[in-house]
Amino acid sequence: MSGYRLHDTVALLAALVVPFLVALVLVPFRADLSATNAALVLVGAVVAVAAIGMRVAGATAALSAAVWFDFFLTEPYQRFAIAGRDDVETAVLLLLVGLIVSQLAVRARRLRTTVVMDAALLSSLEGTARLAEDGRSPEAVVEYVRRELVGLLGLRGCRFEYGTLMGNLPRLEHDGGLWLHRPGRVTEYADWPAGETELRVIGGGHYYGRFLLDPLPGLLPLEQDRLVAVALAAQAGSALDTAGLSHQA
Incomplete structure (x- = not known):
């Protein structure tokens, strides 16, 4: 239970x-x-x-x-x-x-509860922005976001994968929805699917990699938490793009 x-x-x-x-x-x-x-x-x-x-x-x-x-x-x-x-x-x-x-x-x-949660989410976003403003390496920003995602989404684990799109995994989209796109079929999830879920990292219109989320079984987190997760990934993408790292076309 x-x-x-x-x-x-x-x-x-x-x-x-x-x-x-x-x-x-x-x-x-x-x-x-x-x-x-x-x-x-x-x-x-x-x-x-x-x-x-x-x-x-x-x-x-x-x-x-x-x-x-x-x-x-x-x-x-x-x-x-x-x-x-x-x-x-x-x-x-x-x-x-x-x-x-x-x-x-x-x-x-x-x-x-909403006020407390909103303050915590805002603090998470501000922490990522502060790292970027302080000139920290993009790797440090990515690592910070990875840790924040684990706590925010209640994950068992999370890892970042640079510049590859191997496999067809369920994807946490920019609107907070969780979808699996397959030829001729699209599946939307209300619970975490088995295995990993990807959260893509894009900066300046370029794809740099993805966070691979390893969730615990159960319902998806609140929509606002998922939207903050997407925003955190976008901040990581911005840090990678600003640093001028290589990207996938």
């Missing part, structure tokens, strides 16, 4: 269990605790789950909170029934507010 799938599974389990446990903790205080205050505590539990999970986990937590609010904290107790009209309204509001707040929490978490 991948890290993402394990994380999603844990989030769903938390969505089911956390509201139940919070409602259970509130049982000894339900005689002195208003329905509104109990609902607010459960909304907090929903937000906590949504902050670590995806949208489905947030919605599940909101539904779970409403169910256990009904079962434990409204009369008649330990039954899925609500006698008081005010408690019915509170339960409905708990569900609606829980759904809204959980989705907002998930969105906020994703925005934070």
Whole structure:
């Protein structure tokens, strides 16, 4: 099971269990605790789950909170029934507010993640440009890009091959897509294909070589990561072209 799938599974389990446990903790205080205050505590539990999970986990937590609010904290107790009209309204509001707040929490978490990822990707691109500006050898730029590609795409390994196009390998294209071109047939991939994948290095309109990516089995990285990988390869090509190295026609 991948890290993402394990994380999603844990989030769903938390969505089911956390509201139940919070409602259970509130049982000894339900005689002195208003329905509104109990609902607010459960909304907090929903937000906590949504902050670590995806949208489905947030919605599940909101539904779970409403169910256990009904079962434990409204009369008649330990039954899925609500006698008081005010408690019915509170339960409905708990569900609606829980759904809204959980989705907002998930969105906020994703925005934070995006900001962090974008900063890391920008740093990677800036590092390559800085090497070129400092007059480092094109080989140093190529090596830097090779290491960045391993981390960026989660590769098992990566190597650079100068000036040859042996074999017909799946290719990471300039638009971030992964394609295999064969006579009369083109295949697009959503998962990493078996074996190596090529990322061509072109500078000044000339082909200088390719990075041969050795991926782990599984889904392709995010599109933005693939586009950054293409940009890094382009920077390596620019460094090779600026140095005036020989190229393939």
